[in-house]
Amino acid sequence: MSPSSPAGPAVPADALPGTAADADGFTPADGLLRFATAGAVDDGKSTLIGRLLHDSKSLLADQVEALEQASAERGDDVLDLAMLTDGLRAEREQGITIDVAHRYFETARRAFIIADTPGHAQYTRNMVTGASTADLAIVLVDARHGLTEQSRRHAVLAGLLRVPEVVLAVNKMDLVDYDEQVFRDVAAEFAEFVGHGCTAIPLSALHGDNVVERSAAMPWYEGPALLEHLEQVRIADDNSTMDFRMPVQCVIRAPERDYRGYAGQISGGSVAAGDEVLHLPSGMRSRVSSVDTADGALVSAQAPLSISLRLADDIDVGRGDLLCAAANAPEPADELSATVCWMTAAAPLRPGTRLLFKHTTRTVKAVVTEVRHRLDVTTLSREPAAELGLNDIGEVGLRLAQPIFCDPYERNRLTGGGVLIDETTHATAGAVLITEANPGTRS
Amino acid sequence: MPSGPSRSDVLESEALHLIREVAAEFDRPALLFSGGKDSAVLLRLAEKAFAPAPIPFPVLHVDTGHNFDEVLEFRDRRVAELGVRLVVAGVQDSIDAGRVAEPTGRWPSRNRAQTVTLLDAVAEHRFDALFGGARRDEERARAKERMLSFRDSFGQWDPRNQRPELWNVYNGLIRPGESVRAFPLSNWTERDVWTYVERDGVELPPLYFAHTRKVFERDGMLLADNPFLHRDPDEPLVERSVRFRTVGDMTCTGAVPSEASTVSEVLAEIAATRVTERGQTRADDRTSAAAMEDRKREGYF
Numbered sequence: 001m002s003p004s005s006p007a008g009p010a011v012p013a014d015a016l017p018g019t020a021a022d023a024d025g026f027t028p029a030d031g032l033l034r035f036a037t038a039g040a041v042d043d044g045k046s047t048l049i050g051r052l053l054h055d056s057k058s059l060l061a062d063q064v065e066a067l068e069q070a071s072a073e074r075g076d077d078v079l080d081l082a083m084l085t086d087g088l089r090a091e092r093e094q095g096i097t098i099d100v101a102h103r104y105f106e107t108a109r110r111a112f113i114i115a116d117t118p119g120h121a122q123y124t125r126n127m128v129t130g131a132s133t134a135d136l137a138i139v140l141v142d143a144r145h146g147l148t149e150q151s152r153r154h155a156v157l158a159g160l161l162r163v164p165e166v167v168l169a170v171n172k173m174d175l176v177d178y179d180e181q182v183f184r185d186v187a188a189e190f191a192e193f194v195g196h197g198c199t200a201i202p203l204s205a206l207h208g209d210n211v212v213e214r215s216a217a218m219p220w221y222e223g224p225a226l227l228e229h230l231e232q233v234r235i236a237d238d239n240s241t242m243d244f245r246m247p248v249q250c251v252i253r254a255p256e257r258d259y260r261g262y263a264g265q266i267s268g269g270s271v272a273a274g275d276e277v278l279h280l281p282s283g284m285r286s287r288v289s290s291v292d293t294a295d296g297a298l299v300s301a302q303a304p305l306s307i308s309l310r311l312a313d314d315i316d317v318g319r320g321d322l323l324c325a326a327a328n329a330p331e332p333a334d335e336l337s338a339t340v341c342w343m344t345a346a347a348p349l350r351p352g353t354r355l356l357f358k359h360t361t362r363t364v365k366a367v368v369t370e371v372r373h374r375l376d377v378t379t380l381s382r383e384p385a386a387e388l389g390l391n392d393i394g395e396v397g398l399r400l401a402q403p404i405f406c407d408p409y410e411r412n413r414l415t416g417g418g419v420l421i422d423e424t425t426h427a428t429a430g431a432v433l434i435t436e437a438n439p440g441t442r443s
Numbered sequence: 444m445p446s447g448p449s450r451s452d453v454l455e456s457e458a459l460h461l462i463r464e465v466a467a468e469f470d471r472p473a474l475l476f477s478g479g480k481d482s483a484v485l486l487r488l489a490e491k492a493f494a495p496a497p498i499p500f501p502v503l504h505v506d507t508g509h510n511f512d513e514v515l516e517f518r519d520r521r522v523a524e525l526g527v528r529l530v531v532a533g534v535q536d537s538i539d540a541g542r543v544a545e546p547t548g549r550w551p552s553r554n555r556a557q558t559v560t561l562l563d564a565v566a567e568h569r570f571d572a573l574f575g576g577a578r579r580d581e582e583r584a585r586a587k588e589r590m591l592s593f594r595d596s597f598g599q600w601d602p603r604n605q606r607p608e609l610w611n612v613y614n615g616l617i618r619p620g621e622s623v624r625a626f627p628l629s630n631w632t633e634r635d636v637w638t639y640v641e642r643d644g645v646e647l648p649p650l651y652f653a654h655t656r657k658v659f660e661r662d663g664m665l666l667a668d669n670p671f672l673h674r675d676p677d678e679p680l681v682e683r684s685v686r687f688r689t690v691g692d693m694t695c696t697g698a699v700p701s702e703a704s705t706v707s708e709v710l711a712e713i714a715a716t717r718v719t720e721r722g723q724t725r726a727d728d729r730t731s732a733a734a735m736e737d738r739k740r741e742g743y744f
Contacts, residue, residue, distance in 0.1 A: 032450045061717040084583075099602055101586040102579045104632045111450060113630055125607040132609040249463040254495040263492070265460040265611060294491035304611075305448055306459035306492075319467055343607050358612055361467070417610050426616035428606040 036115040036130040039140030040150035044171045048205035049116050050081025055212035058105035100130045109231040124391040125343035128431050135235045136165040143176045147189050153377040155194055164235045168200040174207050180220040201226050244269035244325040245415050247360030252308050261292055261308035262317050267414035272300035276326040279315050280405040285326050286313040320362035322405040332403035333437030340396050342388040344429040350387035359404045359418035370397035409433040451639055458627035461590055462492040465625045468615030469572035473503040478514035479690040480647050481576030484636055487645050501528040505561045507553040507692045508535040509671045517648040532564035552695035562598045574625045580632045584736035590629045596620035633720050634713055641706040650687045653701045658683050664697030688720045
């Protein structure tokens with residue numbers, strides 16, 4: 001059994017948004033930025049995205065036409081930009097966002113993938129879905145209301161999921177007379193909550209102030225408009241300094257060409273022909289004889305490329321194994337301490353709950369040994385809990401039937417994260433962020 | 444100092460990862476191949492995911508019976524070159540068997556009927572995973588899709604109850620009768636596809652490039668002269684230089700006026716266009732605001 005986590009703030013300060021110092025290799029490649037939007041219902045997320053698309057001239061004529069028609073049918077005299085993103089019938093009828101929608105647009109400087117995530121607490125799991133691959137999160141707050149429980153929840157989730165950058169968008173400034181003090185107060189409240197400052201932008205999605213163009217209505221604001229910021233923000237690139245990790249997906253064999261390669265997507269660091277690598281679980285070392293792609297061999301490759309590796313030695317390598325840097329490899333672990341976001345209403349997570357755990361390309365049986373605490377996302381405090389219910393986030397202990405080879409989530413989002421799967425229904429029941437891994441007592 | 448991997452590299456790697464995951468975790472996957480540009484790119488990615496070994500699953504074409512000859516020729520040639528098994532499921536067979544009614548009217552598209560044929564083929568061949576070339580940028584219901592999309596034993600998609608999808612970890616566990624749709628091109632845009640076609644030299648049917656064709660105009664779209672659409676007297680045939688942005692059932696796929704005869708000219712044309720791919724060329728998405736959502740809920744890919 002692993003020791004309980006020491007007392008202290010429920011979320012380590014450096015796990016909170018805005019600290020890109022230890023970003024984990026999710027870097028915008030060649031001008032591709034993935035960002036997630038979060039905010040409570042009616043904070044105007046869909047309108048903001050519609051405004052970004054509309055004002056950056058990313059909408060094409062038929063989309064604008066369909067929007068005008070839909071807005072007119074509702075009797076609106078202004079464009080209802082939210083209709084652009086709410087793609088499901090029920091979403092348009094109810095005026096809410098139900099599930100993550102992905103939007104794509106580009107400017108001369110960068111291409112963007114937006115994960116538009118819903119605000120309802122009941123869809124927290126979708127926020128987690130959208131944020132897990134994001135380089136940046138925009139937390140939207142209604143200037144009139146300040147931080148709500150949902151905006152706090154989203155800030156915490158972005159921090160826990162280690163989204164490298166967070167932007168606070170203080171929306172609906174038009175409804176507070178573009179008052180600087182209101183903005184300052186919200187930004188200060190946010191900074192106090194997360195423990196440090198972050199980029200905060202006052203805007204009105206409805207009117208387009210500070211979304212694509214800087215607004216004349218807020219002369220006191222000297223920072224960039226939101227789109228300018230998104231085009232310019234640098235996401236720290238620690239990719240090359242991470243230790244090499246490649247979970248093996250499959251073995252590629254072409255006997256007639258005497259080919260045997262181990263295929264996978266690099267989930268950290270880089271690898272070059274000639275490198276010494278360690279194979280887990282065997283613990284055997286070998287040398288990379290070739291870094292292959294269908295287009296030919298590469299001198300070296302880095303995350304997140306999908307490649308196949310040939311090794312100098314004949315080792316029994318299969319799916320679920322890990323090829324990694326020989327100098328700094330993870331220890332096999334079958335006891336984990338982890339932060340879990342519980343995402344199913346079917347049953348709570350409690351000690352004794354049996355699940356499947358999919359970590360990289362390996363799926364193992366797992367049992368919950370302990371629920372240590374639940375996180376109160378509005379106060380960041382830990383509260384004692386016997387179980388985690390739908391949308392709860394807490395610290396739990398897990399015991400695994402076979403060891404896995406993992407890193408702490410704070411070091412690598414891919415080798416430190418995984419999903420819990422219901423053994424019976426096969427539903428994805430929880431997100432696991434590994435905080436500590438211990439080799440078990442059963443060796 | 445060279446920068447990191449390019450956007451095409453990253454999108455390709457993400458796609459290869461998903462293709463390999465599905466191939467590893469499912470017993471009977473198949474790749475939906477219509478002969479269109481997205482499925483041509485998808486087929487190339489499947490080839491690359493396992494090279495130098497062959498693609499370890501068959502290719503499934505749901506044939507509406509209203510296909511362009513150029514597309515069928517391309518389909519047959521590509522699968523022969525790759526040595527993959529081709530399974531053809533014919534909408535005409537479903538109609539002959541009384542499983543679906545022949546659509547009639549002004550837009551007798553068989554796209555909706557495709558769903559029945561597709562689900563019948565899934566049942567007959569016990570496919571448990573189908574790769575599709577759908578992109579989230581195509582249409583707003585598609586924007587809601589997961590990369591790995593769960594379907595119940597009726598082939599239905601429930602957008603309110605999708606599996607959370609985190610990082611690059613895909614939950615591939617299903618029960619007998621259930622299946623998944625895998626969309627490796629989810630994060631690609633029309634421009635990304637064409638950029639990749641150019642970069643990788645992906646071959647496409649000639650329809651995608653400017654050629655002279657007899658067309659007639661209906662509801663602002665240029666439709667190819669074909670035996671499956673009744674033409675009204677006020678819809679005269681004209682010869683125009685056109686190309687297709689999407690390729691599907693001839694009864695609902697429109698052409699666009701174009702002089703673009705190379706990939707780079709097509710890319711320039713896309714950069715300048717003011718109309719989306721589907722808005723310009725797909726009649727079946729125009730029937731209602733939720734046309735695609737409704738078809739997807741029923742099991743359309």
